[in-house]
Amino acid sequence: MRKLIFILFLLTVSCKTKMAAPSGMVTHKAMVVSARSEASKIGANILARGGNAFDAMIATELALAVAYPYAGNISGGGFMVYRLNDGKTGALDYREKAPLAATRNMYLDASGKVIPGKSWFGATATAVPGTIAGIFEVHKKFGSLPFSTLIQPAIDLAQKGVIITHKQDSTIKYYKKQILKVSGSNNFFAKDIKEKDTVRFTQLANTLERIKNNGRDEFYNGTTARLLVNFVQSKGGYITMEDLQKYEAKWRDPVEFRYKKLKIISMSPPSSGGITLGQIMKMIEPYNISKYGHNQAKTIQLITEAERRAYADRNYFLGDPDFVEIPTAKLLDKSYLKSRMSGFTFKQPTLSSSVSHGNIEIVESDETTHYSIVDPFGNAVSVTTTVNGAYGSKLYCDELGIFLNNEMDDFSSKPGTPNMFGLIGAKANRIEPEKRMLSSMTPTIVEKNGKLWMVVGTPGGSTIITSVLQTILNVYEFKMSMQEAVNAPRFHHQWLPDDIKMEPGRFSKKVKEELTKLGYKINEHNSRIIGKVDAILVRRNGSLEAGADKRGDDTAAGF
Numbered sequence: 238m239r240k241l242i243f244i245l246f247l248l249t250v251s252c253k254t255k256m257a258a259p260s261g262m263v264t265h266k267a268m269v270v271s272a273r274s275e276a277s278k279i280g281a282n283i284l285a286r287g288g289n290a291f292d293a294m295i296a297t298e299l300a301l302a303v304a305y306p307y308a309g310n311i312s313g314g315g316f317m318v319y320r321l322n323d324g325k326t327g328a329l330d331y332r333e334k335a336p337l338a339a340t341r342n343m344y345l346d347a348s349g350k351v352i353p354g355k356s357w358f359g360a361t362a363t364a365v366p367g368t369i370a371g372i373f374e375v376h377k378k379f380g381s382l383p384f385s386t387l388i389q390p391a392i393d394l395a396q397k398g399v400i401i402t403h404k405q406d407s408t409i410k411y412y413k414k415q416i417l418k419v420s421g422s423n424n425f426f427a428k429d430i431k432e433k434d435t436v437r438f439t440q441l442a443n444t445l446e447r448i449k450n451n452g453r454d455e456f457y458n459g460t461t462a463r464l465l466v467n468f469v470q471s472k473g474g475y476i477t478m479e480d481l482q483k484y485e486a487k488w489r490d491p492v493e494f495r496y497k498k499l500k501i502i503s504m505s506p507p508s509s510g511g512i513t514l515g516q517i518m519k520m521i522e523p524y525n526i527s528k529y530g531h532n533q534a535k536t537i538q539l540i541t542e543a544e545r546r547a548y549a550d551r552n553y554f555l556g557d558p559d560f561v562e563i564p565t566a567k568l569l570d571k572s573y574l575k576s577r578m579s580g581f582t583f584k585q586p587t588l589s590s591s592v593s594h595g596n597i598e599i600v601e602s603d604e605t606t607h608y609s610i611v612d613p614f615g616n617a618v619s620v621t622t623t624v625n626g627a628y629g630s631k632l633y634c635d636e637l638g639i640f641l642n643n644e645m646d647d648f649s650s651k652p653g654t655p656n657m658f659g660l661i662g663a664k665a666n667r668i669e670p671e672k673r674m675l676s677s678m679t680p681t682i683v684e685k686n687g688k689l690w691m692v693v694g695t696p697g698g699s700t701i702i703t704s705v706l707q708t709i710l711n712v713y714e715f716k717m718s719m720q721e722a723v724n725a726p727r728f729h730h731q732w733l734p735d736d737i738k739m740e741p742g743r744f745s746k747k748v749k750e751e752l753t754k755l756g757y758k759i760n761e762h763n764s765r766i767i768g769k770v771d772a773i774l775v776r777r778n779g780s781l782e783a784g785a786d787k788r789g790d791d792t793a794a795g796f
């Protein structure tokens with residue numbers, strides 16, 4: 238008996254030491270974490286009114302379209318991964334599509350060279366938007382409150398106005414020249430917008446009001462559709478009424494795999510997120526990474542080598558599953574991944590030039606935005622949404638109050654040639670009419686011992702996948718609280734360029750010296766921040782801890 242009590246005591250002590258005290262906001266029933274406090278509060282308020290996670294998703298997505306034009310949108314696209322309280326999982330793909338008029342060489346000149354900027358700036362870069370189709374699809378399948386209730390807070394916010402934050406002030410200033418160049422000097426964003434100003438988005442409020450009154454068709458076959466098509470075509474773009482009428486969001490099976498005691502549920506193609514995350518996690522799984530220590534040289538080395546191999550596969554194999562055959566099972570197969578790691582040794586780096594497949598070079602960006610939601614019923618949604626670049630194509634349509642996306646740049650304009658992000662694509666992601674372009678967005682939900690454990694995701698281009706990875710490992714392997722895991726310094730490797738990007742000044746000299754001595758190149762120059770993770774951790778006692786990334790204005794709200 239004494240022995241049993243002693244064992245129980247030891248177990249209690251060890252359990253206690255394993256659980257970091259929360260350092261982020263804690264609530265007991267429900268939570269929304271997003272890039273803007275207005276959006277998190279609007280989402281949480283819908284939950285407080287009895288709405289479920291899907292109702293809150295719609296309200297949050299629309300609120301971000303108003304409060305965060307940098308990446309929030311009704312003119313872009315995204316992905317949602319969900320887990321219901323009974324454990325059922327699923328995913329929605331509301332990624333943009335290439336217009337019917339798209340051709341493989343549409344961004345090449347007569348001599349076959351990529352025309353600089355054509356897939357990046359202005360109407361020629363714009364793909365058929367999916368966001369409105371996405372939220373109506375969510376409402377049809379899972380919504381419990383009337384759509385008008387879910388869109389009204391965004392309309393009110395647009396009319397009442399958004400207070401410009403310090404960080405927003407900086408980004409508007411940073412991109413203003415480009416916006417003026419593309420949209421002209423009379424457009425809405427040409428006026429002097431600065432910190433603490435209240436900016437009212439009246440035209441956007443009108444667009445949202447019409448969507449409230451006329452439903453999904455307003456955007457894909459109504460007044461808004463006609464205004465959008467006329468505007469895009471007047472600026473030399475390709476979208477037609479037929480493109481809008483044919484757009485459909487698609488329910489997909491998420492990518493699911495195990496990592497030790499965790500089950501990871503993440504986004505399937507046309508996002509590369511789930512498969513690449515799975516490959517990296519399965520390659521590091523056999524190693525006792527927690528023993529190596531958080532952000533220690535051995536840990537960084539192991540993760541780097543797994544990332545190198547996974548990113549080499551990424552662009553060679555992945556694209557829109559409706560157009561290309563993707564060997565998902567093989568890519569996530571244990572013995573395949575073991576063979577990928579067979580040349581790995583802690584003694585020296587593997588040269589990227591000796592790792593086959595793909596010709597990929599990606600430079601990260603911190604555009605795009607992510608939000609995580611858990612409702613009082615135990616349902617969870619993880620959503621990443623984007624207009625691709627910051628303020629999309631920089632083309633603002635005053636009449637509709639929206640920036641147009643530049644998602645066409647996520648295709649490989651010319652296999653073998655870098656796009657504006659330095660991404661050199663392969664055939665699997667070449668342009669075809671009605672095809673969805675490859676994404677890195679990685680909205681993810683994690684179960685531990687069969688129960689909801691974490692909801693996580695981030696913006697950050699190619700660094701999305703590795704930021705999600707590090708956040709999960711920080712809590713699971715390195716026993717951090719949710720907020721600590723989000724705060725922790727991040728690094729990134731993506732096969733090419735063959736360097737380890739690190740958030741500047743956040744890694745110890747000793748670790749950098751150890752890695753350099755082994756032959757790794759450290760790059761602290763072009764990654765001021767890596768990712769802006771918004772996550773929720775379900776703690777053992779059922780409470781929810783937020784990880785809201787202070788690299789941005791990201792905020793949690795809940796009750």
Ligand code: GLY
Binds near residue numbers: 624699
């Ligand atoms: N446009 C960013 C992404 O889809 O990954």
